[in-house]
Amino acid sequence: MEHLTKRYGSLLALDDLTFHVAPGELFGFVGSNGAGKSTTMRIILGVLAADSGRVLLGDEPLDFSARRRIGYMPEERGLYPKMKVGAQLQFLAALHGMTPAAARASARAWTERLGIDERFDDNVADLSLGNQQRVQLAAALVHDPAVLVLDEPFSGLDPVAVDVMSDVLTEKAAQGVPTIFSSHQLDLVQRICHRVGIIASGRMRALGTVDELRSRNGSTLTVRGDQSPGWAQGLPHVSETSYEPGCTRLRLADGADDQLILTTALAQGAVHEFARTTPDLTELFREVVSA
Numbered sequence: 001m002e003h004l005t006k007r008y009g010s011l012l013a014l015d016d017l018t019f020h021v022a023p024g025e026l027f028g029f030v031g032s033n034g035a036g037k038s039t040t041m042r043i044i045l046g047v048l049a050a051d052s053g054r055v056l057l058g059d060e061p062l063d064f065s066a067r068r069r070i071g072y073m074p075e076e077r078g079l080y081p082k083m084k085v086g087a088q089l090q091f092l093a094a095l096h097g098m099t100p101a102a103a104r105a106s107a108r109a110w111t112e113r114l115g116i117d118e119r120f121d122d123n124v125a126d127l128s129l130g131n132q133q134r135v136q137l138a139a140a141l142v143h144d145p146a147v148l149v150l151d152e153p154f155s156g157l158d159p160v161a162v163d164v165m166s167d168v169l170t171e172k173a174a175q176g177v178p179t180i181f182s183s184h185q186l187d188l189v190q191r192i193c194h195r196v197g198i199i200a201s202g203r204m205r206a207l208g209t210v211d212e213l214r215s216r217n218g219s220t221l222t223v224r225g226d227q228s229p230g231w232a233q234g235l236p237h238v239s240e241t242s243y244e245p246g247c248t249r250l251r252l253a254d255g256a257d258d259q260l261i262l263t264t265a266l267a268q269g270a271v272h273e274f275a276r277t278t279p280d281l282t283e284l285f286r287e288v289v290s291a
């Protein structure tokens with residue numbers, strides 16, 4: 001995706017958005033409600049046109065036939081409620097050019113993999129919402145896509161279904177399929193994604209591996225002990241973020257010397273706990289979005 005811009009009337013929904021997802025990569029796309037994630041995904045699919053910018057697959061602009069090779073899970077789930085699960089999947093596979101036999105085999109294989117094979121002959125509308133979502137994932141996968149684009153695939157799933165979905169996405173990415181999904185479940189994104197993009201008001205505010213993003217704002221050091229207020233003042237690359245009797249929290253930038261901090265703390269009183277943590281994706285998200 002390069003320099004995507006999209007306006008809805010006077011609203012600038014995407015503002016010069018650029019990012020790449022490599023083969024083999026699981027990319028987590030996160031942002032507040034209305035940030036522009038679904039708009040971006042619809043543009044990738046070609047169901048919505050960008051005002052400017054382009055979507056490339058490898059070095060080639062995505063044309064109609066390349067777009068047929070994308071597996072897509074739309075935010076507004078798009079299944080036929082009165083059609084049977086298996087028939088629906090076979091129909092979608094056939095639409096993508098599979099022979100009837102290959103379509104049937106693929107529909108069977110994916111319903112088994114996703115734990116819904118017993119519902120093969122049931123109407124989609126008779127399944128629970130979580131199981132409908134599994135069918136929706138099967139619909140995105142049934143034609144053996146070269147790229148996966150999934151809009152909030154984890155929303156509304158129970159923990160077992162979350163695990164199944166995570167495993168499938170991890171597996172597809174490992175097979176070389178560039179996989180992008182949006183989610184508000186940041187702990188999950190942090191756990192399974194190789195790279196993450198944080199979008200706010202249509203702009204990409206942070207982009208990188210989870211470790212890169214987590215380390216870019218330094219780390220936090222919690223010191224529990226008998227120090228007086230301001231004890232860490234003047235230590236290089238250290239800023240005090242909070243003090244209360246018995247507990248100080250410090251923000252450490254690159255180059256901060258933890259041993260110097262410890263000896264300084266000990267010179268003031270006992271130290272009962274000395275713990276360094278890097279911000280998790282949720283904290284980082286809050287900082288990036290509120291900046």
Ligand SMILES: Nc1ncnc2c1ncn2[C@@H]1O[C@H](COP(=O)(O)OP(=O)(O)OP(=O)(O)O)[C@@H](O)[C@H]1O
Pocket residue numbers: 008011013031032033034035036037038039040075
């Ligand atoms: N068809 C439309 N017409 C007008 N405005 C739209 C349309 N679709 C989206 N928008 C607006 O564009 C902005 C981006 O919406 P989008 O659905 O891409 O956000 P999102 O990041 O997917 O949000 P969410 O997490 O809530 O799904 C929002 O302000 C939304 O109201």
